[in-house]
Amino acid sequence: MRAVVVGARGEQARDLEGEAYARVEAVAEPMWAALGRHAGAPVRAVAVDAFARHATLSLADPARPGLRLTPAEFEAFVDVIAPVARAIRAELFVRTPDVAGAGPGEARFWDPLFAADAGGWELGRAAPPLVAWFSEHVPKGMQALVPGCGRGHEARLLAALEATVTAIDLSPTAIAQAQAMTPPGLAITFAVQDLFTRIGQRPAFDLVVEHTCFCAIDPARRDDYVTAVADSLRPGGMLVGLFYAHGRTGGPPFTTDRAEVERRFAPRFAIEQLEVAQGSTLIRHRQELFAVMRRR
Ligand SMILES: C[S@@+](CC[C@H](N)C(=O)[O-])C[C@H]1O[C@@H](n2cnc3c(N)ncnc32)[C@H](O)[C@@H]1O
Structure with a gap:
């Protein structure tokens, strides 16, 4: 064949x-x-x-x-x-072998994947369900945070819709590539930063956009992820994102499901929408959950 x-x-x-x-x-x-x-x-x-x-x-x-x-x-x-x-x-698809001894909480795990253009997650553009949602819920004027931004596709989507964007990633290679791909004039600050360093910081954002960051972190740190994004948002701020629910063992990407998302996020967020995403890319068809949550 x-x-x-x-x-x-x-x-x-x-x-x-x-x-x-x-x-x-x-x-x-x-x-x-x-x-x-x-x-x-x-x-x-x-x-x-x-x-x-x-x-x-x-x-x-x-x-x-x-x-x-x-x-x-x-x-x-x-x-x-x-x-x-x-x-x-x-x-x-042949993935570049993992760096011996490196885990997904380290830049040296991600850097070679970006350098070799071997990231299996790479869509080359913002995720279609997020593009569709933000075309109807334009984030104009919002302060937005994109954790684990990779090459910055979602950051550019939001900035093109007149949000002011902070896009962070552990990987200096990802951030360098994101900067190189971003035309001048978009209101994006790219920074090499570990999302978990945001825990306990002053909430500064109206919007957090999640796309394949939650599935990239060690599942043992998922409650820390919730704390970091909740602490980043002002009360009433929104988390909009896609949660990868592919159902396979191992990772990254580490799978999740609706019950886990509800259980982990409910203490800090009112979950307004959590359903199988519409319009996912073909390989993620019916395998990602689209979520809209409001920080309590
Ligand atoms: C699967 S990639 C997704 C990149 C991008 N969101 C996309 O979909 O194209 C996961 C990204 O999260 C980043 N990452 C993992 N843990 C992180 C953390 N604790 N803080 C910030 N970024 C992190 C990795 O460096 C990597 O760029």
Whole structure:
């Protein structure tokens, strides 16, 4: 099977054979059944845009190359396409080996991943569910904090909507890349800072935006995460974010679920919205929770 994944680093393609083929094929059966019937032709190859959610899945057989789904068809079949996208990506994505002895609480864990452009989380843009939400809830004039900002996609989203943004990350490499990617004129202060150093500091923000920071920290520090973001917010300030609930063991990214988010955040936040995110990228389809919380 010819497999192509389009991700933040462009297109990766491989002919999946042997065990790799068997692993993907095992997951792909429901998709073949659904789309084979739909297309009226056998399917031989698949191309998925792992980081988007539109009609980029194409199926082809030698007789009918280039069959492409319309956006409506894509949405109709996304539940069977998403597991295949994840399986293909798992075959094609090779993560840089972890630095021996380094943990996710250390810059030396993250720096090489940014330097090698090997971060499996990298969307190359702000997460679509956050883009959608902030287009309707414009954060104009707010003081916003983005913890674990990485290359700064969410920071730029907020600043483009006229928030004043402080974007922090443990990794000097991430911050340097974020600064290099940010056009002049956006109100963003990027800083190399450990989120946990914000515990007990003067609350200075109206908004905290979470995107793959909570899942990146050691799960043993999750209550510290809640304290750090709550202490950063003025009373009534909002936490808006995505919580990765992929259900696999290990990490980072470390999974969570709705019950854990409620249990940990409820002491400091009124949870106004917590539901399966709409419009997630294909590989995170139905695996992230969208949350809006207000600091008590
Ligand atoms: C999975 S990456 C996500 C980056 C970015 N949010 C994105 O989605 O593209 C997690 C980021 O959190 C940062 N990080 C981890 N622990 C942190 C902490 N205690 N304080 C600040 N940043 C942290 C890492 O350096 C890394 O850049």
